[in-house]
Amino acid sequence: MKNKALNLRISERRLNKLRLYSAQNDKTMTHIIEDFIDSLNLKDGDSSSTPCPVNPAD
Numbered sequence: 001m002k003n004k005a006l007n008l009r010i011s012e013r014r015l016n017k018l019r020l021y022s023a024q025n026d027k028t029m030t031h032i033i034e035d036f037i038d039s040l041n042l043k044d045g046d047s048s049s050t051p052c053p054v055n056p057a058d
Contacts, residue, residue: 016030
């Protein structure tokens with residue numbers, strides 16, 4: 001699997017909350033975000049290998 005980068009804009013409060021959670025659970029922020037994404041239930045089945053459009057309206 002080839003890894004990709006993700007730039008994310010979040011408030012400083014949320015970033016600090018993520019950092020604290022990460023430290024308390026001895027996990028990287030990447031691992032926490034990946035676990036959250038993997039926990040999402042999709043309505044149309046698993047589309048883990050199907051990329052979603054960045055701008056679906058275009």
